[in-house]
Amino acid sequence: MKIFFGASAGVGKTFAMLSEARRLHKDGRDVEIGIVEHHGRPETLALIEGLPVLPCKVIDHRGVQVTEFDLDAALARRPSLILVDEYAHTNAPGSRHPKRWQDVEELLDNGIDVFTTLNVQHLESLNDVVAKLTGVWVKETVPDTVFDAADEIALIDIPPDELLQRLAAGKVYVADGAHQRAADNFFKKANLGRLREIALRRAAERVDAQNDQLNAAHGQSEVATGDKILVLVGADSLSSRLIRHTKRMADRSRAPWFALYLQTDRHETLSPKARLRVEHNLRLAEKLGGRVVRLNAGAAAATILDYAGRNGFTRLVLGHSRQPWWRRATGQQGLSQKLIAQAAGLEITTLNADAVADPTVEREPPRWSALVARPRDHLMAVLAVAVCTLMGLPFRHLIDPDSFIMLYMTGVVIVAARFGIGPAVLASVLSVATFNWFYIEPYYSFTFDNISYAVTFAVMLATSLIVGSLTARLSLHVRLARQGETETRLLYDLSRHLSAARGVEAMATVAARCLEPAFDVEVRLWSGGRQVTGPAEDDPRELGVLHWVMHNHQIAGRHTDTLPSASGLYLPLTAEAADLGVLSLTPRDRVRQFTSAEQLVFETVASLIAGAFQRARQGADAEASRVESENEKLRNVLLASLSHDLKTPLTVMGGAVSSLLKMRKKLPREAVDELTALWGQLTRLQKFVSNLLRMAAITSGQLKLNFEPYLIQEIAGAAIQRIEAQKGARQIRTVTAGQLPMVTIDGALIEQVLINLLENAIAHTTADGIITLNFETDADRVRVRISDDGPGLKPGTEDQVFDKFHTDNDLKSDRGNSGTGLGLAICKGIVEAHGGLIYAKNNPTGGASFIFTLPVANTIGRSA
Template sequence: MGRGILRIYLGAAPGVGKTYAMLAEAARRQGRGTDVVVGFVETHGRAVTAALLDGLEIIPRRTTTYRDASFTELDVAAVIERRPRVALIDELAHTNVPGSANTKRWQDIEEILDAGIDVISTVNIQHLDSLNDVVEQITGVPQRETVPDEVVRRAEQIELVDMAPEALRRRMAHGNVYAPEKIDAALGNYFRVGNLTALRELALLWLADKVDDQLDRYRADHDIRGTWEARERVVVALTGGPEGDTLIRRAARIADRTKGTDLLAVHVTRSDGLTDANPAHLTRQRALVESLGGSYHQVVGTNVPEALLDFARGVNATQLVLGASSRGRLAQLLSRGVGVTTTAQSGSIDVHLVTHEKAKQGRRWKALRESWGVPARRRNAGFLTAAIGLPLLTVLLGLLREQFSLASEILLFQVAVIGVALIGGLYPAIFAAVAGSLLLNYFFTPPLYTFMVHAPEALLQLIVYVVVGITVSVIVDLTARRSREAARAQTESQILSTLAGDILRGEHGGVAIDGRRESTALAGILERLRETYGLTAVTLLERDPDEPATPATPRDPDAWNVVATVGGEPCTTPDAGETDILVAEDALSVVLRGRTLPAADRRVLEAFAAQAAVALRHQRLAQEAEQVRPLAAADKMRTALLNAVSHDLRTPLASARAAVDSLRSPDVHWSVEDQDELTATAAESLERLDRLVSNLLDMSRLQAGALGISLRPIAAEDIVPRALGDGTGTVIRIPDGLPEILADPALLERVLANVIANAARHSPPGEPVLVTASTHADRLELRVIDRGPGIPAEDRDRVFEPFQRLGDRDNHTGVGLGLALSRGLTEAMDGTIDIEETPGGGVTMVITLPAYKAL
């Protein structure tokens, strides 16, 4: 048989009706004659759900014993042996009892699917691995049961069981989800309207991505290249020019018109590695598009319109934003350009051509001069070579007139033109070709010493000479220019890749920031900039927020603040011939001091400046996050405290009040025995309340650093019995001759009492808690050993967090501060408390404190 089909009912929260929907589907299939069995279904005591099990065959569960307790699990072998057509298996993310063949239930389901049996299962959105931390952040409740997203994504069918938050809360209030005693706590914590709304949105978005994947696979399998407007996606094309900021903001406004629209920015890089894009602009624009909730992409292609449309169709884009052409009118007449060509070939994709300040400006004279491709010194040398060399060649050929024909003389002049092209580039070569044609005409073409040409063949030779000379000059100049561009592009890419690598590896030096010496990624960028270009100092300036937005560059030192500097004193104003200014952002500038840098280095310099701005932004975000972290921790602690106080402090208070009210009731006459029992109940409850309040107050003092500590030597054999109370169920084995402990006796007694009480609570009946002591170097170790169920390795740190009650099945045994307080008190006495596994099962708490005689 082939592999079975997996169908999953996905819910945003418990109680939305996943199991009910699964059982209703089973009843429908059974009514059509399908062989359906129940492998494992958990009704959670809900009568309406349990009623749907009537008439369905239930496979008996497998019973497993673990640490003297019995558990029931899915019997995989029984389901496979029964070989139904469909098996119902609830709770996909469930963790099996240790000793089972598989750790997780989804692994059991994989076995059943491999046997050719269809499976219907359920899972909540909070159990997906990728969303586990997000759900914990939203609800404050960690989820230990998880399932890999890929397991759920592989399901052939996923159906969302949706319910509005208000409807789910009404269901809970009517007792259809939890037992009555749990309703108030659930509604006030996990099942708040805000939590349920956020979980519902997570489920909808996750399922939308799953549907998106299915749609992409369908289009790929059926070779569908046209755009299906199932979801709006806006693609903005970036050239690497300054107009990109305008295009991105325009595309973002288009995307904002429809909620849920994706924004993608793409830059097409030429396959030869040569590009006119400015790395600084692309870096800034990438940060901008990501800050607007979009994503940045880079593709390689020789034909920009084709590469752009291939990308847009590949992501199923519905709209494409392009900038209006920046070429002049003459250039647009000769070639349609990227915008017009893309629009003509876009098909069903809507194209927006956005005007900007660079549109239709054409190439200015400065850009034309830069296109000459050679420095002015070499260009001048080319003109000088032509001016001197061509007359000398004319004189030499005039002396040897009888030995050369006109064709040979033209070839020699052609060689001279090529030499001028190699030295000075295109324009000196054109000058040499035209001047050479005139010299050939005047001195060597009959009739001599005139510019007349009588023979048609000679005229043709001169014309061919000029055309070939100019053509060869263009090719030689273009080749030389491309070679130089490739070398410069390689150098720039090496510099930028080194910069990116340093940032990623965290290689950075010290930098003066706000009068302090700090080590930051920003320092690495500035130091790398200074080293690469041999500068004496590099300073990052930020405009005073109270100053006007113009001018963009720092001219007035009072309007700018020094953010960071490397290599010397901060430079805030330009010195003649020594300072250059780079605009990183509207409010940020990088000032360079040292040698004058050529204009050709401007692109990489601006890329450094843009990276410095990004690094500063990340640094400040990290600082803000660091400042917020204590507030978040305090808020988390306050929330946990309120949750704990709302139940655990109220329980003993309610018991004491009930006992006192009963004693004060005038309608009942209590016997002496009853009065004693009620009084004892009130006293016990108040004592418990006193312990809880003391723990809360001590934890608050620890966190505030206001706990008074008085260290003095004390013997282990003296302090341990005092911490036991009545000593029931505890065995003490402390050898003689141990050194005294340097500790606060009262605090150490609290620590031991909490730890021993915790061990006794988890020890099985008839297994006493063992307390031992030993020395290690200059420390003394107290060990509290129990034979309880133990603590998994991954939870050993969590048991010391406040308000954690791992293993308390009734969840009514305190606010979970005992071990957290014990660790805090121990560390306050310069000690440690750790967890080890007891050989044969159980937990050993190791309390380590300084030994007195070692001091």
């Protein structure tokens, strides 16, 4: 991937990209324009002319026809190089990916080179810097990790004055009716100069990083600074700015950096939106190349300093906010102040909230808003106080009034445990009021005649507030613990049932039975290219997501970055780098969104199912291997028995035919011809039986080798003499490269190997063909090559020719079929028993070669 990188729109990135593409196209490169935003400019249109252009895809979005880059068409076309303008572009709803840079990632994964363009304000780590400079927040951003992963960055740069002239001439695209606003705000000379500086610095940082990698590859890396940076992340809007600042700091010092989130007690009281902001900030850190750490903590400052000290961090980055007046009045310190006071030897950077707010982050509602979030819960608190009052009224003349305080305290505890802290506070205040109204004389008024009751009211209020708060927090802890226990129980039950199930279908049924009631979803599982459980899926859109996940082995579907408009969430099932299927989860409530915690559980479930499928596959393979082994043993026994039973009658028949042929002068011509043919078939059958016996000995491990030192040329000479009668007019040539060492072998068996290979070569050459034997040495091996000039082997069958009973019917049609399919298999067994290797391949000039190697004498002697 090559990125044409610039400080702002109008510097000429698209022009430079098209110019280079035209040069490559002229040189013969397969170039295709995927999408180029020409905005009707004549000079850009002139560069597009003559280059092949991929048609855009039209998407209907709320009645508006929107044209987008057609990713599927590009993958089907598969050009060598494709041009995809505006790397940070946001795709229209209904596209496979929300962002165009994700389309580019899929193109790269499929082996297609890409040219693209990008402005500096679209880099995620610089987003807040550019916003502070120009007052404009850019929503379309690209993670720095994909920018840094580009193979080449071409910086397109022009001076600010020239860019302003281009703007005045209408050569810079801005939205309709926005020329004056763009010129007044964004396209100021000071802004453009600053953006140019940022772009130059960012490009220089990338060059420095590449140089460091090259130096490290050659053992010339510079001395590391030893910096290690830790940034504290929360749910506030300042966290995204902290993360970007840390990313830039780490790039400048080339230091690793981590994002730390502390799950304190306050985390449990966060609103769902606040928790989503936490996940958003942590994902932002991952996108920018940081590592995410989550820690459970009670004392935040002590936990942070302990973690930083144990892991060797040198810098700490965190936000600082002004403390409330009551904290300042009581002398309480904030987290940043505690860390500064206690962090000896740790460099601390604090950032205050910026005047330019990030519009993508919602403002945190005031903490008191959680107290009045649900009117129904507060109504129940009022009802609980009323019930406590009614229960005590019949006994107020019989019991001391202070005794009724415990009745109200019980109500507050119940409300806190059931409805949370907000209703508990309301119940506490109402309890004091109703206690005074109904139980303190004079009744039905808020006055009292004993001043000691003022202390009673104060203590009652404080106690009920404290007890209610603690009870609400404890209740929240219990609910979260139960939720965690439920997830753990689900995973345990799923794992236990999967381990007990046998077969993919049974495992899929178990998974569906466990997941559907737990998450109120429809579960579908695919394995081996077919659906094994769940309602049949026939929606083309859903099937498209399924096929994409099968091909790319990545999560996709509902609320993900790939095909997010799908109804279901699709997770690949992979284990030990094997593709085992796809898991689909579709909520029955179509408006429901899966939380990040649920997605983590789903990924864990997918890994458990994948592991079970892998065990099922391995079990099936082991069973097939066992059956094959048993069948092989049975075949060997049958071969040995059959060979022994046939050998004696064949010998008798051969002797009888031989005796008759000795009297051929007394027999008619027709009888002699028939006896001669019978003798040939008996000889062939005897050879086949001998091969069966030898094959049975090899496969059963009963082959005994009689090792002796030999020159391989001597064995080859004896083999050539043995097949002299068969070769006819064919020529057999021998070529020896250098002086060959001796080999310690079983001479008779290696001679049989050479005879079988020579007979195979004779069978596949013409009557006047040439067969060549090459002998050469390679380190501790002697290599023998038998080459023929016949039709050769069918591509892809080079290994199959050594299988038992494999004949030439499956190879090329013009190779004769006179063999039994055992000769080459016997060769392989004998050579491998000698510790050698045998293989076949086609010759570049025609014909086939069969090559085998043997260890030299001293090596095989030691192993024998």
